[in-house]
Amino acid sequence: MGTMLDATVDVPVAVETSKDADESFPGDKKITVVFVLGGPGSGKGTQCANIVQHFGFTHLSAGDLLRAEIKSGSENGTMIQNMIKEGKIVPSEVTIKLLQRAMRESGNDKFLIDGFPRNEENRAAFEEVTKIEPEFVLFFDCPEEEMQRRILGRNQGREDDNIETIRKRFKVFMESSLPVIEYYNSKGKVRKIDAGKPIEEVFEDVKEIFSPYSAQVA
Numbered sequence: 095m096g097t098m099l100d101a102t103v104d105v106p107v108a109v110e111t112s113k114d115a116d117e118s119f120p121g122d123k124k125i126t127v128v129f130v131l132g133g134p135g136s137g138k139g140t141q142c143a144n145i146v147q148h149f150g151f152t153h154l155s156a157g158d159l160l161r162a163e164i165k166s167g168s169e170n171g172t173m174i175q176n177m178i179k180e181g182k183i184v185p186s187e188v189t190i191k192l193l194q195r196a197m198r199e200s201g202n203d204k205f206l207i208d209g210f211p212r213n214e215e216n217r218a219a220f221e222e223v224t225k226i227e228p229e230f231v232l233f234f235d236c237p238e239e240e241m242q243r244r245i246l247g248r249n250q251g252r253e254d255d256n257i258e259t260i261r262k263r264f265k266v267f268m269e270s271s272l273p274v275i276e277y278y279n280s281k282g283k284v285r286k287i288d289a290g291k292p293i294e295e296v297f298e299d300v301k302e303i304f305s306p307y308s309a310q311v312a
């Protein structure tokens with residue numbers, strides 16, 4: 095656990111992501127958050143797209159938000175790019191501001207937060223800043239060889255989809271992200287899915303977990 099926290103302490107961070115980034119979210123309304131976790135390439139983004147279509151959630155991928163921040167020319171861009179290339183976890187204050195802004199701008203009240211919290215620092219900071227407790231944690235459990243095969247076949251031009259960075263990402267997942275899943279498991283909040291199966295079969299299992307939310311689709 096100490097590894098990633100240690101890795102982030104000496105990185106200089108300018109936290110202003112936009113003019114309005116300091117506005118807090120949520121306000122008064124009841125917000126439903128599901129954290130979607132699992133190793134790199136386990137299928138989080140793929141299944142979130144399905145859940146959005148069927149259950150009316152807004153999908154927010156922390157990794158996608160960070161990649162968009164690089165493209166936007168933000169002053170944090172170079173730092174974020176270097177962290178992603180190394181498979182390291184970006185300081186929570188940066189990622190949380192991006193998530194809060196995206197939540198606010200969506201106008202929705204139901205969110206799939208994909209790839210976050212990635213370590214204990216992410217988890218504690220999100221809780222402290224937003225006061226949001228997740229409804230549950232959807233955990234995609236997939237064998238490492240299968241995740242590696244999927245990432246190497248993904249072809250989305252991601253700078254971290256190379257074998258050297260993939261190995262670092264797996265190590266970070268085991269050392270920093272699994273303890274977060276264990277934390278939520280101890281609170282009875284984890285819904286574990288066998289993500290090694292074909293996409294359609296995984297979604298059948300996902301649907302069962304989300305069925306209580308069907309009635310809420312607009």
Ligand SMILES: Nc1ncnc2c1ncn2[C@@H]1O[C@H](COP(=O)(O)OP(=O)(O)OP(=O)(O)O)[C@@H](O)[C@H]1O
Pocket residue numbers: 132133134135136137138139140141157209244245247248289290291292293294296
């Ligand atoms: N169940 C599955 N069986 C086979 N291929 C899959 C399955 N789920 C997703 N894929 C494919 O594997 C690749 C990785 O999937 P996806 O991008 O959804 O993973 P991810 O968990 O979001 O990864 P990352 O953490 O790197 O963002 C994609 O090319 C996707 O089409």
Ligand SMILES: Nc1ccn([C@@H]2O[C@H](COP(=O)(O)O)[C@@H](O)[C@H]2O)c(=O)n1
Pocket residue numbers: 134155156157158160177178179180181182183184185189208209210211212216254263
């Ligand atoms: N909470 C997070 C989430 C992601 N990152 C960085 O982005 C990379 C890619 O994330 P994906 O979920 O899209 O695979 C990840 O390896 C981290 O470098 C982060 O720092 N914090």
Ligand SMILES: [Mg+2]
Pocket residue numbers: 138139155157
């Ligand atoms: Mg993804």
